[in-house]
Amino acid sequence: MKITGEFSFKHMLISYAVPLMFIALSIFTIPLSGFSPEYLIQEMIIRLARNSFLVLALLIPIIAGMGLNFGMVLGAMAGQIGLILITDWNIVGIPGMALAMILSIPLSIFLGWIAGHILNRAKGREMVTSYILGFFINGIYQFIVLYMMGKAIPIGNPALVLSRGYGIRNAINLEGIRQSLDNLIPIYIGKVQIPVATFILISAFCFFIIWFRKTKLGQDMRAVGQDMEVAEAAGIPVNKTRIISMIISTVLAGFGQIIFLQNIGTLNTYNSHDQTGMYSIAALLIGGATVSHATIPNIFLGVVLFHLMFVTSPMAGKNLIGSAMLGEYFRLFISYGIIAISLVLYAWRRHKEKERARMDLRGNT
Amino acid sequence: MKRKRLIVQLLLILALVGVSVALFVIGKGHQLLIDNKRATIDGKRVEAYEWVNVYLDGAKKPIELEEDDRQMGKVSGPWHSIRIEILENEKVVKTYERRFTVGLANSFLLSIQKMVAEKEDWLTTR
Amino acid sequence: MSWIQSFVKQAGLPRIIIGLFLLSLFVAAPFVGVSVTTSINDVLVRFGMNAVMVLAMVPMVQSGCGLNFGLPLGIIAGLLGATLSLELGMVGLWGFIVALGLSIPFSLVFGYFYGQLLNRVKGDEMVIATYVGFSSVAFMNILWLVLPYRNPTMVWGFSGEGLRTTISVEGYWLTALNDFLSFPLGTHIKVPTGMFLFFAFMCFLIWAFFHTKTGTAMTAVGSNPEFARASGVNVDRSRTQSVILSTVLGGIGILVYEQSFGFIQLYNGPFYMAFPAVASILLGGASVHKATLFNVIVGTILFQGIVTMTPSVINSMIQTDMSEVIRIIATNGMILYALTRKSVVRS
Secondary structure, eight states: OOOOSOOOHHHHHHHTHHHHHHHHHHHHHHHHHTOOHHHHHHHHHHHHHHHHHHHHTTHHHHHTTOOSOGGGHHHHHHHHHHHHHHHHHTBOHHHHHHHHHHHHHHHHHHHHHHHHHHHHTTTTOHHHHHHHHHHHHHHHHHIIIIIIBTTTBOOOOGGGBOTTSSSBOSEEEOTTTTTTTTTSSEEEETTEEEEHHHHHHHHHHHHHHHHHHHSHHHHHHHHHHHOHHHHHHTTOOHHHHHHHHHHHHHHHHHHHHHHHHHHHOEEETTTTTTTHHHHHHHHHHHTTOOSSOOOHHHHHHHHHHHHHHHHHHHHHHHHHHSOHHHHHHHHHHHHHHHHHHHHHHHHHHHHHHHHHHHHHHHTOO | OHHHHHHHHHHHHHHHHHHHHHHHHHHBEEEEEEEEOOEEETTEEEOOOSEEEEEETTOSSOEEEETTEEEEEEEESSEEEEEEEEEETTEEEEEEEEEEEOOSOSEEEEEHHHHHTTOGGGEEEO | OHHHHHHHHHHOHHHHHHHHHHHHHHHHGGGGTOOHHHHHHHHHHHHHHHHHHHHTHHHHHHTTOOOOTTHHHHHHHHHHHHHHHHHTTOOHHHHHHHHHHHHHHHHHHHHHHHHHHHHTTTTOHHHHHHHHHHHHHHHHHHHHHHSOOOOTTTBOTTTOOSBOSEEEOTTTTTTHHHHTTOEEETTTEEEOHHHHHHHHHHHHHHHHHHTSHHHHHHHHHHHOHHHHHHTTOOHHHHHHHHHHHHHHHHHHHHHHHHHHHOEEEOTTGGGGTHHHHHHHHHHTTOOSSOOOHHHHHHHHHHHHHHHHHHHHHHHHHHTSOOHHHHHHHHHHHHHHHHHTSOOOOOO
16 A cells, blocks of 8 residues: 655654664674674675575565565575475485475475465465464474474485484585585675675566566555455465465575575575564565565665674674673564564554544544 | 466476476485405416595595505596596605596495506496 | 254364364264373363463454454563562462552553554554554563562573573462362362463453443444444553453463462463464454354353364374374464355445
8 A cells, every 4th residue: 555645754764763763773883893894795686686586585475465474484495495405315415405396396385385375365464373373383293303304205325314214304504515505606895795696586576576576476465465355356376375475485485595505505494484484574664665565675685784794793792891701682572572573663653544434434633 | 277377387386396206316326345355366476556646526535545445535426527536655746637437325335546547347336 | 954054054064074073073083092181181271271371362352453462461461470479479379369460550551552553553453462462472572571470380490580591380370270279179180270260250250241231332343344433432441451451361370370280381382372372262262253151162162172182182092292282283284264254344
């Protein structure tokens, strides 16, 4: 819903409140942390390459009006299962990574389809539902990976399996594909290394999203996102479109998680995906996106700002108060708080608009 | 119209499967356990070399093997080349190179002695 | 056939399925070496421990604020009461009561601001509640570290600064409520009468409250806000009251839980504590708009039953420890089920 009417300075301030707050915060924490500019620039470039794809996956559901896809963790889990498989089969390098991505696709499609169906039955409550769905599927993922793999699902490589004979180990070394995408085309500017291939992949998908918005399916999704009833009346299959948006998002999340993990080099079988949804959503919101509107610049701005805070606050906490633990907690608080604030601002604006519309209808001044 | 979509989807899936198989083969990692050990070839005893430098796939840094030594090299994919330099008293006395293919197994045993003698069983699965 | 049909329709098929499942677990228990009497005891004790927190869901559901995913806010108030009572060295039942008393002012303040926030975001309460809950837990993490507590059993040994993650209440008011008027049953079971009496008392208070003018107004606001407003009820104030009540109950609930459990869990302990309570009340038949005391009791028993019995029976059956995973799947599955029920859209 576009906000028509006043274009006051106050209005602008509210729209960009969140990124501005973060810039202010960073101005405070960066010098406190004591990190050098080169270090920070290198870190930001690495993190941009590592995380942007995941945040990209969030765009499509927002366009389709499904809100913030807390269920993107489903895609992350599919991607991780792909990685477990290629590690078991000992496939290395770019082919290994690509194969993991391809393997994740059918699983992502299945999970995305389930998610879409469930969210269709919870219209109006998509965000809470996708949040709980994430936990639920996490339980099933754990059941499969911790209990079935090694027993019902044969795992050839004994290094992957826990000592009790079944269940995957907590941490899997991904040395086969470690940094394989990042180092594909290494370019240095001064002392800073730039993972060019990764950025090429990210840009490719940015173009994909831009193209997608122009296709019929993309337009359909926007229509559904703006007003489901009007879209229905116009003949758009609303439920099916919503399901497709979830499927695309889940598949992209799977790819994104694989890109993320190839950079880190280790798969924490039971933890790596936990924070994926939270951090990606926080980053998107920090970049100025809202529950109903997100653009590509939001993604990159958000990732940089979020990770600046992420990297600097523990050290800043340590230097300011003497406890790094405090900085960690502070960082956690900011991550959750920012989502809370963004959600509140968004809901508040929506609420104000509804009230204003109602007032207009009543003919009040 | 519906049939055309179905056929296109089926072709797409087949293409994906084909690509996956290709990726699997090209990306398969292999361990090469390279032996510089004495061997019995055609009934005769062939001794281990004093020192061998092994260059896999045109590597710059060689894998170095002493007498009676075994070292591990890692490669990926099916097609490879190997070049060795046999040293005595720190001077290269003989070189040998060839190309070879590996199957889909995880690790292989490579006997330098058998390879130089061009025996068929120079490369075996472990 | 028709009375079976109407019973099924009233009770809800999923509830009956879960009830039957629970029954089957109890039946299977002795065959796999799980003691039925101990299990019943466990379920009853856990019922008592959790019931008040489930009760905390009722006010907000009735007033239309949805499920209180922000329960951690009330829990934090309770934690503050608990830690303060320990800091003051209060023991026994009196210590428990002091903890209760200390937590209430905090609950009132937290609940008030929380309610004000929710009033401004009508329609999106649940998601925001979740993140408000998380943010406050994260914020309290910082506070637990810096607040000037001195009691040696509570603070870290070496540095002496900052509270420990888990604090034992042994020696203070461990099972203080449980032991009140308790009696042994057989060799294994010690009936925690105090806890049940307390819960019954709370139920009575809530029942009475909802029959007062304020209480009925609250229910009216939840079922039809326009009508309530037209009747002269201040909708926002009613909603805030429900949030405060819910938060207070949350604080009381965690204290009841802790005195039986034996430990105060700080830092990230309260993080996910809203979810079992939400699952319980949904399991009891409540929807996002309506919840009764019956829902609370039935739901808590069913939920705690499943969560206790499934792991122990299945673990004994297949000789593995799957309790955590089963708990995750069961809890969240039930919430998902409730969230996907078609609801009547209010004007």
